[in-house]
Amino acid sequence: xxxxxxxxxxxxxxxxxxxxxxCNSSSVFSSLQWYRQEPGEGPVxxxxxxxxxxxxxxxxxxFQFGDxxxxxxxxxxxxxxxxxxxxxxxxxxxxxxxxxxxxxxxxVKP
Amino acid sequence: ETGVTQSPTHLIKTRxxxxxxxxxxxxxxxxxxxxxxxxxxGPQFIFQYYREEENGRGNFPxxxxxLQFPNYSSELNVNALELDxxxxxxxxxxxxxxxxLFGNTIYFGEGSWLTVV
Numbered sequence: 001x002x003x004x005x006x007x008x009x010x011x012x013x014x015x016x017x018x019x020x021x022x023c024n025s026s027s028v029f030s031s032l033q034w035y036r037q038e039p040g041e042g043p044v045x046x047x048x049x050x051x052x053x054x055x056x057x058x059x060x061x062x063f064q065f066g067d068x069x070x071x072x073x074x075x076x077x078x079x080x081x082x083x084x085x086x087x088x089x090x091x092x093x094x095x096x097x098x099x100x101x102x103x104x105x106x107x108v109k110p
Numbered sequence: 111e112t113g114v115t116q117s118p119t120h121l122i123k124t125r126x127x128x129x130x131x132x133x134x135x136x137x138x139x140x141x142x143x144x145x146x147x148x149x150x151x152g153p154q155f156i157f158q159y160y161r162e163e164e165n166g167r168g169n170f171p172x173x174x175x176x177l178q179f180p181n182y183s184s185e186l187n188v189n190a191l192e193l194d195x196x197x198x199x200x201x202x203x204x205x206x207x208x209x210x211l212f213g214n215t216i217y218f219g220e221g222s223w224l225t226v227v
Binding site: 004006033035040041042043044045048088090097098099100101102103 | 112114143145150151152153154155158165166168200202215216217218219220221
């Protein structure tokens, strides 16, 4: 059972386009993390957000934590082929124990 | 390169058998969490070990058990394997400042692919 719902499940876009991925739950998190996972590898942490309403930027990636700490979004500006991968959000119910969403599979075409 | 090493990388077992998966945490980390990732799904939390004690468990049956050693490496044991246990098993290493005190970044290993036939 996934406690976190991610949407869309699949996204295929052209290089240069913008996109937003959403992560939603009915539960409140102490923190939320975003990961990127490539085939055959473990997830790699992109960002941790802790405060409701927090916005963090990582180059072309913008992460937002909802005011109520139940949802989050990841926005990518001018996507590149290197952004292709599975994007996972993970919410912490008890600090360091995380529950993951089922992921958004992003394919950026050249 | 995260400094988290898992072994074996791939293995095939028969239904009913037992398996042990191993994880070496990053140097300086005291906490290891185990996750199961089925094909096309996000990782599911199995349990966490903090300083050799279990520090939280997800919704997995008792046939999933673990250990953490004094050097903070860890093992995941699964008894009476079922076909649905086929998955990627991920180990995540981190430094906790206390059993419920968020420490630093979490690093994942590349996982152990288990196939049960």
